[in-house]
Amino acid sequence: MSLLVVGAILLSIILGYKTRINIGLFAIAFAYLIGSFALGLSPNDIIKMWPLKIFFIIFSVSLFYSFAIINGTLEKLAEHLMYRCRHFPHLLPYAIYITTTIISALGAGYYTVLAFMAPITLLLCQRTGMSMVIGSMSVGYGALTGANFMSSQSGIIFRGIMANAGVTENQAFINSIGIFLSTAAIPLIVITALVFFTKHRSTIAKGGYQADLPTAFNKEQRQTLTLTLIMMGLVLLAPISHLLFPDNQTITFINSKMDIGLIASVFSVIALLLKLGDERKAIASVPWSTLIMICGVGMLISVAIKAGTINDLASWIGTSIPAVLVPVAFGIVAAFMSLFASTLGVVTPALFPIVPSIAQSLSLDPMMLFICIVVGAQATAISPFSSGGSLILGACPTEESRTKLFPQLLFRAAPLGFAAALIFNLLITFVL
Template identity: 50%
Template sequence: MEAAKFEGKQKKTLLLICVMMVVVLIFPLLKMLVSSAELFSVLGGKIDVELVAIAFASIALLMDLAPQKEVIARIPWNTIIMIVGAGMLIAVVVKAGTIDALSTWIGSNVPSFLVPVAFSIVGAIMSFFSSTTGVVAPALFPLIPGLAASTGLNTATLFACIILGAQSSAISPFSSGGSLILGSCGGEETRNVLFNRMLLVVVPISVAVCAFYNFVLAFTL
């Protein structure tokens, strides 16, 4: 069966998406390729993905590429509000110093060979409600050098365990990865079924397997 050809509005939408990707990625890529050019570093740090997305969405609206009311009605507002609220609570916990206190407690009370597993689980819990790169890594990475020095563990192992643990729960419906999947569902009934399966089946299995892997990793590196 031959696939249907794109219509005029679909081609324009695809073009806008490609242009947005170029705008977002061009300067970070140039920064990596030409690390000596300070201009690319400055411009790469100034690119705000959210602002660029809003700008291109506004352009699409002005070009009348889709019916405005229908598009707004199909946005999963409940999922978006849930993710924003959970992210705000995690940010409050980090600002209150809870993560620092938890790290100190783990370093003092947990046996050294279980520290990678403990940090894997902490990373998974944080990523369950927030972004790995936006919240978990900035909050936990600064704690690693001191913890590695006090426990004698390999620094790279601790970094790896945190990222692996965080990614193991990124499929959570409260996190960035899971919310994108839920947001792509067309119907509310399908979204509810998928929400329960992700929450009660996928995330527990993923976190448990990752914790076991990190336990093995701690003895091999």
């Protein structure tokens, strides 16, 4: 039965990749067929496996942050941040990374940020002569890092999957801080190596980079940015205060009433009342395909849990791999999965549920395992076969540049990211 479920997960990924049909739809179909006809579950039991809480949180948060997208707030913010780098053209990769990270952390999400930052970045590469590999890695890393922020899309998804795996919400928040800090450190090291230990600086000096002064934020954009910062403050202040003052009853009470999905819903209503964007466009901007993929795979993972697959896999890892190498092994497996599959939709929903039992049986720190999985998965997210890499390829201004960038992403960017992630995972496993 466990082999059947694992085969269904792999087949969902392969079929999704080959047919370009959402992996989540295949996962839902397999969850029904295996759950009802092999495990004897009722259709109602299968439907209840839809991860409603994760769905609601992603929907609510994405709906609120979509106002910043449709009224141009994020694009305007990107223009202003990039303009600040005009006197230091060789530091442009840092500007791209920091700009993309800030915008992604403000809640736009990985795919949305790449959708409008990748074309800007590749255009800058064309104008300045900067390597497309450096530009692609800077924008890709930035979108990933910002999205991993505790109140942004990926950070929220990670916390939700951890909670479903039995991790307390408080510990899930702490784990998400570790993931964010780790995925922020690696890109800075890689970008520094690319900026100062390659021909990047001399190439940029010959390019004559110039940036025009962007127009000021309009009233709606200023209000949107203010609302976004207020919501981020509310979402982060309560859990952080609770971590600092766990015995304070008032803070404990307030923290128990905080829910990012419900808070985002309130702020969406405020944004609509202030007329910061069209309701229909905001709803259309919700990443429905990502939602279907995450929730569909979540249903199939729930079937795997019912079938005992997760326990079998955890038992196999616990007895077949030396305990000290388990975190590194998780990172390597996640990296290879991410070459062809989504970190959010496939890799973390498949691997996170194994972590608690593995950590308990081998006396490992669960946070270290969660970090190694995400670091490994995001190391190869720039692969042209992965969703992130394909978005960057799609942003190329010409077919010639797209043809040139494809092998560079596959044979330079992805291996470089993998090497950096492997070294990082080895360090936190054996040194920290």
